[in-house]
Amino acid sequence: MIYTITLNPAIDRLLFIGEELVKRKTNRISKVTYDLGGKGLHGSYVMSKLKIDNLAMGLCGTNNKAALYDILTEKNIRHEFTEVADESTRECYIVLEEGVSGSTMFTEKGLVVSEFEKRNLLEKVRQKVTSQDMVLIAGSLPQNYLISDLEELLYVLKDSGCFIACDLSGEALLKAVEVGVHFIKPNEFELQEIVSKNQSLTENLEALSERVDCVIASQGEKGSFCQYQGEQFQVIAPKVEEVNDTGAGDCFVGAFLSMFYLKKPIEECLRFASGCAASKVKNNDSTSFDIEDALDLQREVTINRL
Template sequence: MIYTVTLNPTIDRLLFLEGTLTKGKNNRLEKIAYDIGGKGHHGSYAMNQQKVKNQALGFCGTTNENKLEKILADKDIQHDFVEVYGKATRESYVILEAEVGGSILITEKGFRVTDYDSELLYEKIESKVQKDDIVLIAGSLPPGFELNDLEDLLNRLKKIGCFIACDLSGEALKKAVEIGVNFIKPNRFEIQELIPSEANFLDRLRELSKKIDYVIVSLGKDGSICSHAGELLQVSTPIVGLVNDTGAGDCFVGTFLASFSLKKPLKECLSLASACAADHIQYSDSTTFSIKAARKLQKKVTIQTLT
């Protein structure tokens, strides 16, 4: 079983412009659509495409819960949230310009959680997670949930003995490395912050890998590098037309962990994850991709061993 934990959930509001975004101009919308937001939720959707059983955990606000529930139902994402009464789940605004690839993302901070809310989440997680499970903690920390709370959560999971994957950034990522989780997915700049030294990039990655079982470094359009068991693998990404790249990294992580849970070889986990992320960016929303189309793109993914 895989559990995804989204501490700072969001609803993605997709704003489709008639033209390009121009300051000082009345920028007209062609249409508005909604999608599930939050890195862990995106991961759950990706896991569903491989029919891997998973459940989304975390917090949600009650004042717009119906809107969130409808999107989750549309995406067939099984969930069991801690409800924070009187609060609204935040919205993220994804701006898509006509005939322009990529997106502009604007996010709200999210509602404040209390120590009581956090304790309810800990109890829920501890009642569900078993030693053989995988837990993905992804996204930003909400107001009120501090680094010491993240440390508490990670230590509880370490005590259970499950596989802990973290798709975090900044100080939260540093805390995950300090605790010694099993999987992280930083970018090349975060590697420099995690291992501040005069060593080159690959040597820093090797150093980091002494503590973390699986380190996958995102290189954007240049693919990724995976470090595991003393081996460095460079993974390419198929070239496709870019529509919306929001959620591409989450798609990669969710697909990788789903394949990993199915005991697939590491190279197959990596190549399918890269292909799914590539297929995803051809869609306008934050989650959609075709596993069938991705398996065709997978044949174009190359994986080389670095020395």
């Protein structure tokens, strides 16, 4: 089983405008749609679509839980959230401009979590996760959820003997490295913060591999670098027409971990994940990708063993 833990989930509100966004002008919205937000939930969506057994866990607000649960049900994602009373799951506003690639995102801070809810989540994790499982913790931390709380969660997972994957940033990413998780996906600038600004990306990857089993350094549309079991790989992503890049990295992580969980060779994991991420950016929502398209696109992925 793969468990995803999204501590600060979101409901993405996609705002489509019929022309390029202009300051000091009334920019009229032509359409509004809703999708999942939060890196862990994006990962669960990919796993569910690939028929990988998984359960989405984390924290969500009671005020708008029906809206979140409706989206999860629509996307066939099994879930068991710890509910935070009298709080609302945050919304993210994603602006998509007609004829302009990419997107503009505005995010709310998220839930204010009490000690009671923190304990409840920890207890659920203790009861469920075993040494045979994989756990992905991904995304930002909600309000009042401290780095010490994350550290406690990570050590509960380490005690279970499971495989721990983290797609975090800032202090949370540093803590994951300090605790010694099995997988992380920093970008090239976060990698410098963790290791050294005076070393190359590949040197930093090699140094970090002494503490983390599998490290993937993302470079956006250019692809990524991976260090695993003493080997380094450069992954060059296929060229596609970008519509909305929101969630592309999360799609990569979900697909990579799905293949890794199935014990596929590392190059196959990287190739398929890159194909899925490339398919994602061709869609205008936050999660959608096409498996057949991803299988075609993975043939255009170049992997160089360094």
